Amino acid sequence: MTLRRLACLLVLLPTLAWGQDRTEVAQFYRAWLSDTLWPMARAEGVSRSTFDAALGDARLNWDLPDLVPPGAEAAVPRAQRQSEFASPARYFRPNAVQGAAAIGRQMAARHADALAAAERATGVPGRIVLAIWGRESGYGRVDIPHDAFEVLGTKAFMSTRAEYFTEELVALLQIAQAGHAPPGAMKSSWAGALGQPQFMPSSFLNYAADGDGDGRSDIWRSEADTIASIATYLAQHDWVAGRDWGFEVVVPEDVSCALEGPDQGRPIADWAAMGISRVGGKAFPEHELRGEGYLMMPAGRHGPAFVVTPNFYVLKDYNMSDLYALFVGHVGDRIAYGMSDFAAGWGDVGGLYRSDIAEMQRGLQALGHDVGGADGLPGFKTRRSIGRWQADRGETPTCFPRKEMLGALGG
Template identity: 70%
Template sequence: MALRAILLAFLVCLHGLPIRAQDRAAVEHQFRGWLEQTIWPTARGKGVSRATFDSAFDGVSLDWDLPDLVPPGQKASTQRQQRQSEFGSPGKYFSRGGLVAATEQGRRMARIHAAALTRAEKATGVPGRIVLGIWGRESNYGRAAIPHNAFRVLGTKGFMSTRAPYFTEELIALLQIAEAGHAPESAMKSSWAGALGQPQFMPTNFLKHAADGDGDGHADIWRSEADTIASIARYLAAHGWQAGRDWGFEVRVPESISCTLEGPDQGRRIADWADRGITRVSGRPFPAHEMKGAGFLLMPAGRHGPAFIVTPNFYVLKDYNMSDLYALFVGHVGDRVQYGVGDFAAPWGAVGGLYRSDVAQMQRALERMGHDVGGADGLPGFRTRRSIGRWQEATGQLATCFPEAAMKRALR
């Protein structure tokens, strides 16, 4: 037992003390000092009053349960805990129940808020169905519980997270929002990452993009559906939404076209993709007005799932959330709401079940071979997918462009 205790003590020293073993009272004291010495002078320079500042942090303590915290005196771990979480099939993102619920409620919201959606589309060029897709995904059309004290979340992350400068900037913006009186104090709730209101805007995005959709002189993304709709549309327009273009189309990709051609940096005219044999699963031709525009191959599960030709608007959706699956979900739900389309024609294959650490191991092996995987983060983004495909082709295999358990031994 003594030897075991010595080994345990050694490992603790090697990897850093866990958060719960810290002298929390001392760290809390440092937090209060940081608020006074760093946050208050910056906030005051942005026009925040002392009364607003004191009210915001009255009774606020650090939230030790948030992820990616680095208490004072510790170093950030090079192996984050979430790297050990299981990576599931992309198809799980499109559960039948989730799609049906988002579609049915989206249609109801389309009827109730038709005027606001029309106004937003006329002002920005962003279709109402796309706004509905984002609104539904972010907050279940305003019905999702948003439980956290935003000042506590952003205060904690600004003081001791792996992205402290980013969250400090968001905390200052949150204080500016409070100073301007955009929402009552009781509404200042956020996600665990500090996102606010029905569209789940980070505070800096609220200051840039929140819009008054109902004409009452306020941009209230907490209680006003019209303001929420207008704000989402304004955000997308500011990030480059191209009016008149779709987000993308499900397609069939012939075996003669390699899945390694995926990615936003390998675009070509949609007409060129069509000339190479890519066709829409619906059997209809690509719209004539889209043919000269840029299109990009998207295969989120490689050869194990649906394939798409997406437009630049797809990548505008990714500016809202950097996940391919998020953007695909939003576009698909919007199409279901407005056009009544069904599920994707191609099924999602039985892939996944790996740990993120397994995928990260593959990524590091591919990096050593000279491939650009976009970072060994354990997530199979498009750079990782096509790097796997290029490795497969280089070793005489059929390219599938997705991490599989059978690859672990070869890519280590």
Template identity: 70%
Template sequence: MKLSETDTDLLIRFLVLSLFLLIGTLAASALDRAAVETEYQKWLEQEIWPRAKSEGVSRQIFDQAFEGVRLNWELPDLVPPGTEAGTPKIQRQAEFGSPGKYFARNTVDGATSVGRAMAKRHAVTLAEVERRTGVPGRIILAIWGRESAYGRVKIPHDAFEVLGTKGFISTRAEYFSEELIAALRIAQAGHVSPGSMRSSWAGALGQPQFMPSNFLAHAADGDGDGRADIWNSEADTIASIGNFLDQHGWVAGRDWGFEVTVPVTVSCSLEGPDQGQTIHKWEALGIKRASGRPFPEGEQDGEGFLLMPAGRYGPAFIVTPNFYVLKNYNMSDLYALFVGHVGDRIQFGVGDFQANWEKIGGLFRSDVATIQKALVAQGHDVGGVDGLPGYKTRRSIGLWQESNNITPTCFPNDALRPLLAEK
């Protein structure tokens, strides 16, 4: 169809107007970011510098730390001025995603094979740290492997850029502001120069990926040179991880946990660190080790806890208090489980879990949050509406399913949303 001269003129005007609107929007966005950047620099000077100075940080170190540093708008969980925090649609952090994916073959095998080599290389240091802290070397190695692939992973970010950005415009601004001050204290003490302090996107430092406050509290000298260098010293990294776990209550002589089979007569809603009982009592309920071997005699009278990170869709475990010590390092059940499992593979040569991880976890965080809101409305404690299926959410799902004569699975799925909405 041929356009008339009038139609052509109108079309041109429309396109020109649209272009101006687009340019205006982009310009406004740029101006907004420029304004936020100006406020950020004021915040550093008016709020962070006085706090840093009171902690003994010199002006020279402060200026070196923030030389050329600007806001990093690519970081997750930012809440710029004029916006509100919400539940992210997509979960970026592997620890809170699909359970089976966390135990990918190449990840597990790589951490195991390199871990065995490191066990030989650092046998003396690992033995000394275990003697001093009670933490088995295999556990330290598994954490080191998970955090930085035994120091092989390149740490990408400027720590002051990350911590400054998150301290100014993130969902946990006060927490990251405190970590920013801790990072400045690390630089002031001479542990590492400000320009060399690299971190993850969350501000974690060095081979053990300590947050700055954890470095100040737990970093240790493992090679006897009088310094705690978690960036370059493997011995210091080993000693620091052991020190962290020791100071968080690792119980020497106890394992982290055991894969088990859970009969249908035992509810998956019994999961959680607040529902512990002796391993002997769990055994009396019909729970057995998946390997077919008995529980170690020394563990029988110790407290154990049911863990079903995928509900009825994956392996189940009886874990000990040491499992929850591991969660102090990273609050994910899957993280602590990975560490325990890889540690066992390194030292004992165990194979894969007996039970398979079924293909689940395809929901967005916002979908899980919708399920959590519905459960809360019906009086359940889900541990917070955050879109993450932690143990309180899992067992709340199980309790709701049981009360509605539905076979309990204790894990969120797409079919739950309409069912919960009907109640």
């Protein structure tokens, strides 16, 4: 395909209806692989033979989420595919939590030496490593179905985060060039994550570790390497050894839920002085009182509340969802300490369309609130903005989007 033909396609593609002219889009993809991706890969040391073996028969996967054909306009999807951003109660369904913890205790015994070695080297507790491993791949038992090159090729070419996925595709080619993956192991999630720790390719290149001493970092077949790699990732993202991830708390009614967020931290002793207490009458550990803590209310006033430490946000570096980080911390505690469910239950919240939440976010932005972007995801900036908006209206802040708010905040 000539460059002139490509230019014409760029003009025409915005007018193409979804599902039409996919043959032309596929031709454009082939040209993009040759003219754009190959020079980038070659500059990173990828050989032509490796490139052709990986992408010579590449096809687009039109079933992946968040796709935007070249020239088309991106929009916030109506539905939300990722469970990390759905209903909190569903994310913490008992069988998922209990199963991850029960198998985690078995794995703790089976891999005690590898876990202890990783903790000595990084300061990251074994229970946290186990909880991530369990959540990401069911301790290596979950089928990872997709062809990694097809996924990342598609998303690099036509997704809402094309630049990011292009970098990850080049990193995947570097992995292939170096021969890191066993034969047939280049499978991924729908987002392109690899192996038992579900590392993106760039994370593999930066953080994969050799835990069994065989000179390789094999996150596909080696449990010891998987453990060492997860611990290394967290340590390199500034895990603070000796500190916990957080504590479930009771927040008095006179303490606003709008105080949530990592930019509103204060010593845990100060939170305690405001009347925030641990559930069950437990005291905060003495060594934690002088450390900084942050209020975290993932469902606003409709669910459990927490005072979390900087380590909670290290867990969010692994997956940017509050619920994910909370799941990992909670399951880790259940693995190590046999803890039960949260003291507070999850209210009937969540389940809104992302497009509905994005509409509310735009309404809040119009009123001068910083919601962190109208992406349809109810992060802490959106939650506390709702609380501040409610307070301005003379309402009791609850700090979570509800369907009945659409009329006041929608377009």
